[in-house]
Amino acid sequence: MAKLVEYAKGLPKDTVFTRKMAQDFLKKNKLEANVENFFNRKAPNIKGLKVDTSFTTGMLSKRP
Secondary structure, three states, X not given: OHHHHXXXXXXXXXXXXXXXXXXXXXXXXXOOOOHHHHHHHHHHHOOOEEEEOOOOOHHHXXXX
């Protein structure tokens, strides 16, 4: 998760950071982290980062 936090901190000020962006970063870099935990615990503490959690993950997004 440290790499994800580092990535988020390196984004330009007032960037809207989404779950999809986090998942894409993890996939691209072949990393694993709990995205839900990141958005619940780490993301709110990153100054200048706007968080958009509307992108759903997991089984809920796969329902018809």
